[in-house]
Structures are given as structure tokens and as C-alpha cells.
Amino acid sequence: MASGRRRKVWAALATTVAAAFTSLALASPTTAAPAFPGVDEVVKSDNVDHVANIPKQAPFDTLANLNSDIAFQGKYAFAGNYGGVTIYDIGDPRKPKIVSQVVCPGSQNDVSVAGDLLFLSTDSSRNNDSCSSTTQPVTVKESWEGIKIFDISDVRNPRYIKSVENKCGSHTHTIVPGGKDTTYVYVSSYLIDQNSVGPDCQYPHDKISVIKVDHKKPTDAAVVAEPVLFPDGGNPGDGLPYPEITRQTTGCHDLTAYPDKKIMAGACMGDGVLFDITNPLAPRTIDVVRDDENFSFWHSATFNNKANKIVFTDELGGGGTATCNDTIGSQKGANGIYDIVGKGDKRKLVFRSYYKIDRDQADTEVCVAHNGNLIPVPGKDIMVQAWYQGGVQVWDFTDSRHPKTIGFFERGPLSNTQLQTAGSWSAYYYNGYIFSNDIQKGLDVLDVTDKRLAPAKRVHFDELNVQSQHSYGRH
Template sequence: MKHTAPRGRMLKRLAAVSAAALAVGLMTAPASSAAQAPADPGTIPGVDEIVSSPNLKQVAHLDKSGPLTGTNTDWAFQGKYAYGGNYNGFYVYDVSKPKEPKVAAQVLCPGSQNDISVTGNLLFLGTDSQRTNDTCVNEASTTAVPGERWEGIKVFDISNPLTPKYVKSVKTDCGSHTQTLVPGKRGDKNVYLYVSSYNLAGSDQPNCALPHDKISVVKVPLHNPAAAAVVATPVVFPDGGFPGSESGSATTGCHDITVYAEKDLAAGACMGDGVLFDIKNRAKPTVITTVRDEVNFAFWHSATFNNSGTKIVFTDELGGGGAATCNEEIGPNRGADAIYDIVTKKGKKKLEFRSYYKIPRYNADTEVCVAHNGSLIPVPGRDIMVQAWYLGGVSVWDFTDSRRPKEIAYWERGPLSLETLTGGGSWSAYWYNGYIYSNDITKGVDVLELKDPRTAIAKLFRADTFNAQTQDNFLRWW
């Protein structure tokens, strides 16, 4: 993630004033301004009804269009463009006017997930389904439609974002469910991709033999991206990882990895295990410590550091993104976020559990709701995150006190059906240059504006590139 600092004396003065206002707001804001969830957590909106706290409002929406009618997935941002993943390819949106976003281009390139990262003139697209070939003209590879069973990473040149050009493919074991951009260290003219993938079938599959206890490291020479290749497949779990239980998934790989390159750290959400990595050697990440939660966690899904790199928020994908988990029956601790502090004991880093956070509103039993992808909101001195919860909507919450997280804003669209269990809602909700962008699985794109004294200073922060799984220290730019 690259940032540009506010420039000029006026902006510096405005930043100081905003910081003072933030401090006053934190000390004096009345309870009503906290915009907590409704007093009655059982009040469920009507079908497609939009509800929100007073401080978080929708300012724009774009429906899906053209050939990209598949599932919307993850985001990456660069300059005035937002790149939105879709199971049929990816969108390029012009967000130079956040309240008037436009579709600038569409790339048809079928493959599940189609997780996206960007850097410079390059875009990386991760495919996690076996395809008949490595081009963008492909089908699902099955016994009925045989092919070479390709899955992995595609590299695109986005020198002109309006006409992305396919450059190279890199095949990886088990494909790429997610992929994390890792900048090289000083003097290293490469970037790296940590490719997370896993085998849930419990049996050997083409391109995905068990035990799959590893990640794939792809090295991409910036001067010659066509030479991108897998350079390592480090085994993360030589002991096999968590063997599984009645309520928790066995570990056969990782679902997602987030890196904090400046601190040479990475956090892995690896099915049955949470992992803290040392990434001093980018091509050879090593495990520092692992943690498990055999009581309340079913599937370690994703991870986010706080800005100081002293905490990790892990999410639990209870129900695999296909179940109603935000209801009274499931309760507040299962299918939640878990906050861990990174502590040092006898010279070694450990992860210590502090608390759970889950949206404090019940969803209907027909709504697929799950803790999903989010990012920090750049507020100096506070740990504030925006997060997608599928049909649970978008939640903004403060975990500055690791033991007492609290929601400060929310926005959601009501059930898609009150008769049938239905998937949909926000897959990824990220803060980018003053606005929250939510990629809705079925509906399209929602742009939200947060107006709250506790986050007002974040409006001044500007990034020129943003990949949520590639964290950077935003305090260096204030």
C-alpha cells in the first residue's frame, strides 16, 4: 500500500484542527452520537430495505452490468480506479467522483474467486477453480469438459487501465483462493505473491494432492513480469495442523494471509489455525507461532493487523459463507471476529486472545451472514475497522480496547428472501480515500460515506494504491 501525505500548510493546519476535534469528540460525544445498533436486536429490515446508523449513509450504487454477472468478490484500488473481482472476470471502475462511480472497463475472464491485487502497472488475478486452459477463454474443467486443469495466478498489464492486457499465467497447487501482494525489501526489484489455497474435499484431487499443508510463493520481476514463477512452496504445518473436530475445520492449507511488510510480519488465517509469520526473507516465510480456538472458531478465514502491528483481528467463516449465523441461536461468540494481542514473552512473540466482536443485530434465518473482508480506517491513535458481513451488511467498529470492542456505525440491506435461505450482501468493504466501497455479491457496488467526529481526520488521508492484505503504516504519512 502506497500513501501520499497531505501537502501544504493549510492541510497541516486542518489536520491539527481535525485531530483536536477528534480528541474532543472522543471525550465529550453524547451516548446517542455513538450510533450503536438498535435497542431491539430482533428488528429485521424488510426485503431489500436499507437501514443504517445516522452516521453512515449510502451515496452511490451501481448494478452489475455486461458479461460480469457472476459473484462479486474482492477489491483493489489505484489512483482514481477501483478494480472489482467477479467470478466472470473483473471490473474497472472510475471512482474519481466517489458519489458518481462509473464502469470504465470490464474484462471477461471466468474463474472462481478472481481475487485481485495491484502494484504499478500490474494486476494479479487469482483463480481457484480448475479450468480447461490458462487463457481468459476457458470453461470449467470436468470429466465432461476435459482440459489441462489449470488454476492459479494470471498477470495483467494495466498501464492503460481501460484496456488491461493479459501477460502471463502461473499454475499453483490447489489454485489461488486468495493471493497477497508482498513488496520486496529495499533493493529487491521484485514483488511476491503469497498464494493461499486449501483442500476441503478430504481426498486427493487433480492439482491438489493431500496433505496440502503449504502456501505457494510466486516471484514477479517488476522489469519482466512475464518471468513470474513459483519459487517456493513452504510447508506451514509440518505436523499436519489442526486435525479437525465436530465444529472446526481441519487444516489443509491457508485461506488468507495479510502482510505488514515494514514489520516483516504476516498473519495467516489457515482453516483450523491462526498463524503469525516472520517474512524477513520474502521467499521463505517462517512460522513464529500458531493459535487455535476449538470452542468457538469453525474456519479461520482472514486476518487484519492494527496499524501499530500489535494486534490481529481474525475472522471466522462459520458455515462457509452459506449459512445464517447472525441470529439468536448462534449467539455472539461463534462466527465472530477474534482479537488477539501480539505479546513478547522471553524474547518470543505470542498471540493472546482478548475478546470476540460480532455485529450486534440479528439477521433473519434466511440471510447468509458471515464475518468477511474489511480494512482499517486511518485514524491516528485508534484501532477502527470497516468490515463486510454478507447480508449482515457493513459494520464500522472500534477495537482500540482489545477487551471491549464496540460498533460505531452500520449499514445493511434487508433480506433477499424471507422464505428461502439466500446468499448475498457485502463480500468486501474497504476504506479508500474518504469513502467505503462495498462489493455486493449479487447487487453490484455500494459507496458509503461515514460522518463521525471519531473518524473525521481519516478524510484527509490519501493512498495512491490500496490492497487490503498488504498493510502499511499510515502514521508515517501524517
């Protein structure tokens, strides 16, 4: 999701595209309009049960305070929101309870946990690093963006203990274990246009920041490396009118590490990348792929358990546009499924197919491929994924060339007259259930009653940060 200064650009583009969709619809009177769910109406497949919902609570319950990512530890879920973090007790997934809320504004509040520490991304220019900060232009030298660190040893009273400033802020971040008592935090950020440029954030922004955190001395956390990932400048973009445009690569939106395999997948605006992270301070590029015909904005990535496939998502429209309709079609704004072929430094990413939800969404619904993770079914490649107002999708890509749908859950639009941002930002499988952080409606809990997923019920994790994958075999 584009945030802060970046959201203004996407919002203007979204308005233009929404108007174009309306014009196209009016120009085709002989085409029957599809029947969409009513406002807030829940629709789902028969094999998905909606077992719980907790609405957003004040002060996070405004349209502007979007729910964002989720991390898990033990019986707790840590759910980001543009206003801070909500901690839920999910010990009984059918009866989740709010344990505490941390008020700490700063989009987009991407969240991860490691031991007694919680990491929070701030990607909007602030007047200071406190949890009472306000917005301030990026052109002001003293403005702050970066990572905030909290002590969550007492989940009822999290304590803010440290901030680490990053060039261009932290849109998302990824944690990578660094050995006993050490965690590396990979910070992803990017430039969307000249309005993003400031004293600390300049073109070419072709790097990430690596923060080293000693869990015994977390207040000593600091940036220890800024590896350049695109020495050739990355994808220059095609400069075509939106929505055909392929974004210029000026950083990465999301990095997904697979520490057990010492590899990482980068969704980096105009590029999809496979990295070697044997040396965590110096990620090394193995292969780069582009899809200038159908991919607009490489947004996130998911390995399969064997690490011989990657699913890349395309955030067409920046999370502010209706893209799940006949006007856009089935290939633009879709997932791209790639096999990893070969070994070592000769590994290549080979495209196999696209996958997109097949339920048309109304032109007042922001629908876009977003965050998901593997459902741990041994021997199968099955994923749950958020699609904003396209809802939550469960699908199988065991056959890379022929992915198929297993089930879904979604709500109708917030409005029949206005395009509004809503729906599932992150939908993750954790210890038997799917937890969806709905941007406007709060935390949803789903149970998929499908025999194909039954083996996953036996796989349990003590901690889950989706952007740091682990093999099922270890649990």
C-alpha cells in the same frame, strides 16, 4: 468464500443448517420474531450516508457471478467478480463510473494491483488458462488453476499477459514487495475434502506458493518457493457435526502481510498464525493459536497500525449459512481479537475478546464475518468490515477487551423464503470513503459522518491492497 468444488460442500451444509434453524424457530412459539428489514430495504445508522451505487453490469449481473474482492490504485477501484473484473473510476466517489470490464471466468477472482500489473486468483478447475476457459474436473491432469497477470497500464484496455499454475489453485493471494521492480505473490489455497484431490493437489496440502514477479519482465513470473507452513500437519479438526466443526488445516484461506514490520498473519482453516517474513521466500512461524470451541474456519486477518493486535475472522458456514441469529449466538462466527505480547521470536498471540454484529439477521440471509480493513485514525484501532447480508460494520477495537460499534449499513434479504448468497463481500476504507463490493447489488459507496473518524480524511494512499498493510506514518 468457498468456491468451485468447495462451494458444493458448503451449500449442502448450509441447507441442513437452514432447516435446523427453521425447526428451532417453529419450536419456540412464545418467542416473538424479530423485525427484519424488508426485501432489499436499506437500513443504516445515522452517521452513515449511502452516497452511490452502481449495479452489476452484464455479463456479471447473474446470481452465480458473485462480486468478490477489491483493490485500489490512484482514482481507480478494481473489483473482482466470479466472471472477471470491473474497473471503476472513483475520482469522484459520489459519482463512480465504470471504465472497463474484463470477462475472465474463474472463481473467486481475488484481485490485487502493483504498478502496471493486476493479479487475479483462479480457484476453480478449468480446461485451460485462458479467459474463455470452462470448468473441468480436478481429476484431469491437464486442468488448470492459479494466478493470471494483466497489464493495466491502460485501464480501458487491460491485457492478459501471463499465467502461473499453482497446486490446488489460488483461492486468495497476497502481494509482498521484494525490492525495486520485484513483487512476491503469496498464493493461498486449501483442500476441503477428498473431492478437492487431483493429480496436482494432494494431502497433506500444508504449503503456500510464492511467485516472483519482475516488473520489467512480468511474463517471466514463476513459482520460486513452496514453503511448508505446517510441518506438524496443523489442526487435525474435531470432526464434530456442522456447525460445531473445527476445520482441519490443509492450507491457508488468507494471508495478511505487514511488510513494514516484516510479519504476516495467517488465517489457516483451523489455525491462526503469526509469521516472520524477514526472508520473503521462507515465512517462519512465530506463534499459533486455536479456538476449537468457537472458531470453525479461520478466514482472514487484520493487524492494527502498531502491529500489536490481530483481528481474525471466522467464516462459519463457509459463506453459505445464516449465522447471525440467537441460535448461533454472539461468540460462534465472531471476530477474535488477539494482542501480540512480547518481542521477536517470543511474541505470543493472546486472546482478548470476541466481536460480532448485534443485529439479528433473517434465516434467509447469509451472514458471516468477512473482509475489511483499518480506517486510518491515528492512535485508534477502528475497522470497517463486510458481513455479507449482515452488511457493512464500522467498529472500534482500541480497547481489545471491550470492542464497540460505531455505525453500520445493510440491506434486507433478497428473498423471504429462500436462503441466498448476497451482501457485502469486501468493505474497505480508501481515501475518505468506504467502498463495498456487494455480491449481488454491485458497488456501494458510503461516507461515515462521525467525528471519531474525521482524522482519517487526511490520510491518503496511492495504492491499496488490503492484504498487504502499510503504516499510516508513511502517507
